[in-house]
Amino acid sequence: MTDTLHILSVGKGGWGGALLLAAGVTFALSVLGFLLGALLGAVAAGGRLSTRALPSWAAKGYGTVFRGVPDLLTIYLLYYGGSIALTEIGKFFGSAGFIGLPTFATGVLAIGIISGAYQAEVYRGAYLAVDLGQFEASKALGLSRFQSLRLVIVPQLMRHALPGLGNVWQLVLKDSALISVIGLVELMRQSQIGAGSMREPFVFYIAAATLYFLIATVTGSVFRYGEARAWRGMVHA
Amino acid sequence: MIDFAFFGEIIPTLLSGLPLTLQLAGLSIGIGFALALVLALAQQGNHRMLVWPIRSFVAVFRGTPLLVQIFLIYYGLGQFRPTLQAVGLWWLFREPYWCAIIALSLNTAAYGSEILRGAIQGVPRGLVEAASAFGMTRLQTLRLVVLPLALRQAIPSYSNEIILMVKGTSLASIVTLMEVTGIAQGLISQTYRAVEVFVAAGAIYLTINFTIISALNALETWLTPYRVRA
Numbered sequence A: 001m002t003d004t005l006h007i008l009s010v011g012k013g014g015w016g017g018a019l020l021l022a023a024g025v026t027f028a029l030s031v032l033g034f035l036l037g038a039l040l041g042a043v044a045a046g047g048r049l050s051t052r053a054l055p056s057w058a059a060k061g062y063g064t065v066f067r068g069v070p071d072l073l074t075i076y077l078l079y080y081g082g083s084i085a086l087t088e089i090g091k092f093f094g095s096a097g098f099i100g101l102p103t104f105a106t107g108v109l110a111i112g113i114i115s116g117a118y119q120a121e122v123y124r125g126a127y128l129a130v131d132l133g134q135f136e137a138s139k140a141l142g143l144s145r146f147q148s149l150r151l152v153i154v155p156q157l158m159r160h161a162l163p164g165l166g167n168v169w170q171l172v173l174k175d176s177a178l179i180s181v182i183g184l185v186e187l188m189r190q191s192q193i194g195a196g197s198m199r200e201p202f203v204f205y206i207a208a209a210t211l212y213f214l215i216a217t218v219t220g221s222v223f224r225y226g227e228a229r230a231w232r233g234m235v236h237a
Numbered sequence B: 001m002i003d004f005a006f007f008g009e010i011i012p013t014l015l016s017g018l019p020l021t022l023q024l025a026g027l028s029i030g031i032g033f034a035l036a037l038v039l040a041l042a043q044q045g046n047h048r049m050l051v052w053p054i055r056s057f058v059a060v061f062r063g064t065p066l067l068v069q070i071f072l073i074y075y076g077l078g079q080f081r082p083t084l085q086a087v088g089l090w091w092l093f094r095e096p097y098w099c100a101i102i103a104l105s106l107n108t109a110a111y112g113s114e115i116l117r118g119a120i121q122g123v124p125r126g127l128v129e130a131a132s133a134f135g136m137t138r139l140q141t142l143r144l145v146v147l148p149l150a151l152r153q154a155i156p157s158y159s160n161e162i163i164l165m166v167k168g169t170s171l172a173s174i175v176t177l178m179e180v181t182g183i184a185q186g187l188i189s190q191t192y193r194a195v196e197v198f199v200a201a202g203a204i205y206l207t208i209n210f211t212i213i214s215a216l217n218a219l220e221t222w223l224t225p226y227r228v229r230a
Helices: A002-007 A014-047 A053-068 A072-090 A103-129 A130-141 A145-182 A185-200 A201-230 B004-015 B016-041 B048-063 B066-086 B090-094 B095-121 B127-135 B138-177 B182-189 B194-222
Strands: none
Touching: A002 B095, A014 A053, A014 A103, A014 A185, A014 A201, A014 B048, A053 A103, A053 B138, A053 B194, A072 A103, A072 B138, A072 B182, A072 B194, A130 B194, A145 A185, A145 A201, A145 B066, A185 A201, A185 B066, A185 B194, A201 B048, A201 B066, A201 B127, B004 B182, B004 B194, B016 B048, B016 B095, B016 B182, B016 B194, B048 B095, B066 B090, B066 B095, B066 B138, B090 B095, B095 B138, B127 B138, B138 B182, B138 B194, B182 B194
């Protein structure tokens, strides 16, 4: 027991500090990936809602592929595909060796692309949940399309989107552990390193699980608070 | 531009991993469903001694990454080898195959039990009362009234969970099991052609998922003949 406490302590000889730092990397990776996903998801939702064939099909294809293919496969595609392309460019300029993509940026990109496919569905559903009268009323007020979207529709849409976004966020947080396979030292990778060097896999993976659980619980309550705030003053079932 | 010969080479190699992917998915979805049903039913009685541990189990498995769960079971429990050998369970935890199945089953049981719990609670109370007025025992009510309605109600949500599990089997490649994703990763590092390998492996997964979704949609339609679907 004292051994375990010593291994996980923050001070000298302990791994606590390294694990907490790695948890910070996990959090940053997840937040940035989620935000990139929000951007991609919003664009894809726009595509899905469009009456024109090309954007609608492109958005549908994007959603089907990245929600249907294992996330690990997507991560391999981006990392190896990107690195191979980069190595070719390097060769052209006279570099000999393999050039790996920066792992953090690749992780953000991968999480962004994957979570964007899920977020698109959330935004689309939320858009359709906004009362049709709101669109008509903003038109009657003389608002331009962009103004009505920004001032009337999006604020109301977010109310409906928040629960779904909370689910996607939980998915993102857990997906971020997969970025460890390309060598980024986030929480999962740091636990593997610690487990290997101290020969205490159980202790390290329990510690990792606890930290993931804490991040998931705390951020989950942030989403619930946001939801309560978004609906304040509104009567809903 | 498309190199068909290359696809002709890699697709059979990737397909050699398909039996393992299907086994991992099939076994863990089956075991997970049985466990999920037990957990969902056990919570119906509202016994605190039952509900509290189940809720904790569900929260832990839903709140941590599947990869951590697999590592904890495969590498973490390996640390307790003497104890596991003493109780005769070492053969199970020694094999990455069984460790992956245990982790996947427990994970899907946690998510699945929440889906089924919601579906069981969604069965109108009047039906249960009618069944008991009819003189049915609690077991009969469960078997003939509550479960058929709840399970049908759960099909759409449960099919999402099944797709997530099929995708989840790819994590088994990290504990050395060469299923489709593991083979794909090997092919990418051998051939340096990430896009082609992704397309081929992705097509295999999309085919599996599409087949499952179509089958479950057909099942749902078959079970709800009176409902005209939009």
